[in-house]
Amino acid sequence: xQCANMLLRKIVRxxxxxxxxxxxxxxxxxxxxxxxxxxxxxxxxxxxxxxxxLDLDEWKKVxxxxxxxxxxxxxxEPRELSGLAAARETLEMWRLAGRAxxxxxxxxxxxxxxECPSKSAxxxxxxxLHLKELHKKIAKxxxxxxxxxxxxxxxxxxxxxxxKKSSFICLWSSTMDKAxxxxxxxxxxxxxxxxxxxxxxxxxxxxxxxxxxxxxVMSESSNRRSVDPFHIHFCNFKDDSLYHREFxxxxxxxxxxxxxxxxxxxxxxxxxxxKLIYLTADSPKVMKTFDHDKIYIVGSMVDKSIKTGxxxxxAKRLGLETAALxxxxxxxxxxxxxxxxxxQMMHILLTLKDTADWEKALEFVPKRKCCGxxxxxxxxxxxxxxxxxxLKLGKAREKVEKKFAKKHPREYKIK
Amino acid sequence: xxxxxxxxxxxxxxxxxxxFQLPEIFEEVMLNSMIRCNSPIDVAKSLLTHxxxxxxxxxxxVLVKYLTLCVQQGQVSEIRDVYDIMKVRFKVLESGAxxxxxxxxxxxxxxxxxxxxxxxxxxxxxxxxxxxxSCIKAASRHQEMELAFQLYKEMLAKDVVPTLDLLxxxxxxxxxxxxxxxxxxxxxILLYLRENQIYPHRxxxxxxxxxxxxxxxxxxxxxxxxxxDSGQCPVCKHQLEDSNLTEEEYSNLSEKIIRDVIHGTDxxxxxxxxxxxxxxxxxxxxxxxxxxxxxxxVSHIKSRKMQCENLFDAVNCxxxxxxxxxxxxxxxxxxxNSNWKREIMKEMQNKADFFFAENISEDxxxxxxxxxxxGKHCRFVTRDFxxxxxxxxxxxxxxxxxxxxxxxxxxxxxxSANGRSINFLSKKKVFPFxxxxxxxxRYDCVVQTTGDTWHIPYKDVFEExxxxxxxxxxxxxxxxx
Numbered sequence: 001x002q003c004a005n006m007l008l009r010k011i012v013r014x015x016x017x018x019x020x021x022x023x024x025x026x027x028x029x030x031x032x033x034x035x036x037x038x039x040x041x042x043x044x045x046x047x048x049x050x051x052x053x054l055d056l057d058e059w060k061k062v063x064x065x066x067x068x069x070x071x072x073x074x075x076x077e078p079r080e081l082s083g084l085a086a087a088r089e090t091l092e093m094w095r096l097a098g099r100a101x102x103x104x105x106x107x108x109x110x111x112x113x114x115e116c117p118s119k120s121a122x123x124x125x126x127x128x129l130h131l132k133e134l135h136k137k138i139a140k141x142x143x144x145x146x147x148x149x150x151x152x153x154x155x156x157x158x159x160x161x162x163x164k165k166s167s168f169i170c171l172w173s174s175t176m177d178k179a180x181x182x183x184x185x186x187x188x189x190x191x192x193x194x195x196x197x198x199x200x201x202x203x204x205x206x207x208x209x210x211x212x213x214x215x216x217v218m219s220e221s222s223n224r225r226s227v228d229p230f231h232i233h234f235c236n237f238k239d240d241s242l243y244h245r246e247f248x249x250x251x252x253x254x255x256x257x258x259x260x261x262x263x264x265x266x267x268x269x270x271x272x273x274x275k276l277i278y279l280t281a282d283s284p285k286v287m288k289t290f291d292h293d294k295i296y297i298v299g300s301m302v303d304k305s306i307k308t309g310x311x312x313x314x315a316k317r318l319g320l321e322t323a324a325l326x327x328x329x330x331x332x333x334x335x336x337x338x339x340x341x342x343x344q345m346m347h348i349l350l351t352l353k354d355t356a357d358w359e360k361a362l363e364f365v366p367k368r369k370c371c372g373x374x375x376x377x378x379x380x381x382x383x384x385x386x387x388x389x390x391l392k393l394g395k396a397r398e399k400v401e402k403k404f405a406k407k408h409p410r411e412y413k414i415k
Numbered sequence: 416x417x418x419x420x421x422x423x424x425x426x427x428x429x430x431x432x433x434x435f436q437l438p439e440i441f442e443e444v445m446l447n448s449m450i451r452c453n454s455p456i457d458v459a460k461s462l463l464t465h466x467x468x469x470x471x472x473x474x475x476x477v478l479v480k481y482l483t484l485c486v487q488q489g490q491v492s493e494i495r496d497v498y499d500i501m502k503v504r505f506k507v508l509e510s511g512a513x514x515x516x517x518x519x520x521x522x523x524x525x526x527x528x529x530x531x532x533x534x535x536x537x538x539x540x541x542x543x544x545x546x547x548x549s550c551i552k553a554a555s556r557h558q559e560m561e562l563a564f565q566l567y568k569e570m571l572a573k574d575v576v577p578t579l580d581l582l583x584x585x586x587x588x589x590x591x592x593x594x595x596x597x598x599x600x601x602x603x604i605l606l607y608l609r610e611n612q613i614y615p616h617r618x619x620x621x622x623x624x625x626x627x628x629x630x631x632x633x634x635x636x637x638x639x640x641x642x643x644d645s646g647q648c649p650v651c652k653h654q655l656e657d658s659n660l661t662e663e664e665y666s667n668l669s670e671k672i673i674r675d676v677i678h679g680t681d682x683x684x685x686x687x688x689x690x691x692x693x694x695x696x697x698x699x700x701x702x703x704x705x706x707x708x709x710x711x712x713v714s715h716i717k718s719r720k721m722q723c724e725n726l727f728d729a730v731n732c733x734x735x736x737x738x739x740x741x742x743x744x745x746x747x748x749x750x751x752n753s754n755w756k757r758e759i760m761k762e763m764q765n766k767a768d769f770f771f772a773e774n775i776s777e778d779x780x781x782x783x784x785x786x787x788x789x790g791k792h793c794r795f796v797t798r799d800f801x802x803x804x805x806x807x808x809x810x811x812x813x814x815x816x817x818x819x820x821x822x823x824x825x826x827x828x829x830x831s832a833n834g835r836s837i838n839f840l841s842k843k844k845v846f847p848f849x850x851x852x853x854x855x856x857r858y859d860c861v862v863q864t865t866g867d868t869w870h871i872p873y874k875d876v877f878e879e880x881x882x883x884x885x886x887x888x889x890x891x892x893x894x895x896x
């Protein structure tokens with residue numbers, strides 16, 4: 001057999017038959033004995049040219065032979081799968097192909113995925129899940145590392161056992177909580193009201209509502225920690241709304257114990273109209289000073305699609321005064337929308353209340369959105385702005401290129 | 416990395432791999448660069464053999480990359496082999512691999528297999544338009560026009576938008592073929608262009624012309640031409656379709672604009688109910704207008720001049736025709752300041768009706784309402800493309816109507832290069848004026864037919880055409896009996 005094989009190979013090699021003929025002949029003539037004969041060939045032909053003794057189609061054989069066992073198993077499974085299972089299967093293939101797809105996906109997420117109206121919506125959702133998974137993994141790894149470090153430190157500490165003397169028992173967090181609560185309770189009686197208008201649920205997608213609630217939770221916590229907190233009101237708050245559900249997810253049982261006022265009434269029913277000021281970036285009026293006698297209203301809305309004039313329309317309908325932050329007056333704006341997140345608004349308002357210092361307050365505007373404070377004549381500022389922009393754009397391009405270069409090998413493109 | 420020129424031995428691959436920074440993705444990176452350099456397929460094969468021997472398996476993404484290389488080089492037997500391996504190895508494939516397979520096979524003599532694959536794709540997702548395109552082209556290349564049209568219709572039914580290239584290939588492959596049915600199908604494609612206001616490019620237009628002239632016994636003859644401003648075709652003397660909307664379309668559009676643009680989700684976003692009512696009453700009392708002017712837009716045409724002067728020039732120029740003018744503005748224009756002089760405003764108010772909206776209201780919405788309410792003859796003046804208002808309209812049909820109406824009724828001013836005395840082209844007269852005007856077209860610029868003639872507007876490929884511009888060149892096709 002082996003000799004015949006060699007002979008045939010030589011014939012084929014010396015002949016001018018096209019490559020394809022070689023494949024066909026091999027396939028047809030020696031379906032079973034090829035691996036064996038080939039490995040022997042390889043051993044004998046060590047002195048030959050590299051390309052000559054290489055069997056280029058060997059990978060196919062390896063793939064097919066490793067399949068033989070698996071096939072017998074998979075054949076038993078039904079070929080047609082139900083909707084969810086099929087979707088899961090497709091996702092797995094996408095993951096294998098190197099697309100941004102999460103490794104694990106829950107039933108609920110899979111359903112959301114299948115309900116996405118378009119291909120791009122599906123892609124976006126998967127990418128979101130993928131990134132979420134990635135961040136979770138990284139956080140977990142960091143947590144583990146930290147714990148290990150702590151254990152090590154404990155080991156060392158136990159070696160050098162030493163009793164410390166101090167006049168306070170170490171109860172920082174709970175003591176602080178009590179102090180904060182005390183302040184918040186005082187603000188419920190004497191504090192300046194700050195209204196969150198919770199009537200935008202219809203304008204937002206589910207994810208926007210989730211983001212809104214997260215931002216409000218952050219705002220509430222920074223308010224609680226401040227020296228002189230606001231008395232927070234959630235107005236137009238409907239029970240069993242999406243807002244409500246999300247809040248309970250965040251606060252759990254603490255939701256009932258929050259030191260804020262939650263009501264389904266409108267702010268116009270609780271406060272005198274002439275005291276209310278609706279804060280909105282679309283307002284033609286610019287806020288000059290922070291007024292301690294007024295009640296400011298913030299719309300609890302995240303609008304990723306930039307719906308202009310929604311909150312301004314609300315204020316117009318109710319005939320309320322409106323105001324926008326004097327961003328342009330104090331900051332050299334470079335890019336990004338002028339609407340800020342709710343927690344940024346809260347920080348700014350708290351700082352204004354305490355210090356009345358615009359520069360200090362507007363420190364909380366994200367640095368990427370502005371190039372700095374206005375403190376020079378306008379012409380000079382323009383020059384620097386141009387300079388910054390060219391530098392920035394130049395840098396940005398580099399960044400993009402680097403990113404692309406990093407990403408490129410992992411992606412494959414259909415041409 | 417630079418791919419090697421010849422197939423390598425396992426040891427050589429190993430060496431290369433070890434020298435690579437990230438050995439885990441070595442194969443991917445290497446195959447990517449092979450695809451980029453279009454390396455010989457044998458080199459890729461030797462890499463795969465090396466991987467298969469080392470791991471006993473080849474990862475899916477590596478296989479897909481190899482497949483990309485095969486498709487790129489049209490290695491049909493390899494494509495088939497890879498497909499066989501993939502099919503047994505994986506329960507389902509993902510859409511990327513499928514579209515590669517379809518693309519690769521449709522160009523070969525095994526093109527029918529691409530159709531089977533397309534059926535498989537349909538089980539997972541809606542196939543992409545390139546998948547459909549490959550299959551349809553393969554079918555029409557082999558003169559199976561019926562099959563091609565069947566797929567084409569299926570594609571349209573699934574809201575997959577065909578490329579111009581695909582549409583062109585239909586005309587290309589049916590050249591010289593007989594059959595009334597085929598002719599109807601191709602006319603259908605031309606009507607598709609009409610309905611979606613798509614303009615073919617020069618090469619596509621040539622293919623259409625060649626097809627018409629090749630129809631056996633059709634006696635079609637095509638000419639390239641330009642249509643005069645009056646809307647008459649210089650070749651066949653046919654009058655092109657009027658740009659005016661039908662009564663039904665017109666009332667439909669007015670209704671939708673009031674509903675979607677002015678009121679939208681909340682009337683307070685653009686105006687307020689009180690203000691809108693006041694405006695409605697104002698318009699009803701003074702109807703009909705001939706020209707409605709967006710005062711603020713016109714006032715910004717020349718930045719060197721005072722804003723009210725710009726407006727004054729425009730009003731003066733348009734008022735000469737004895738037209739009834741309405742100027743829309745905002746209340747701040749009445750404040751006497753450096754840009755808005757009270758005397759000039761007073762003088763203008765003698766020549767035209769003025770309506771001043773609140774400073775935070777949107778005057779464009781009022782502009783649309785007043786023009787539509789005045790009737791079909793009424794035109795409006797603004798440089799604004801009104802895209803944001805078009806975007807407020809809920810369905811694409813109404814958006815098309817809006818575009819058509821806009822083409823026929825909008826007068827756009829542009830400040831001329833030297834700004835002295837440039838002619839201001841209107842439909843009727845020539846005015847000496849410092850602006851020139853993009854005239855409202857009298858005829859409708861879409862693919863159109865009368866049965867024995869076809870008129871097809873086309874664009875030069877290299878000509879820069881903005882979406883708001885319409886092509887000026889036409890293909891006139893007439894049937895001589």
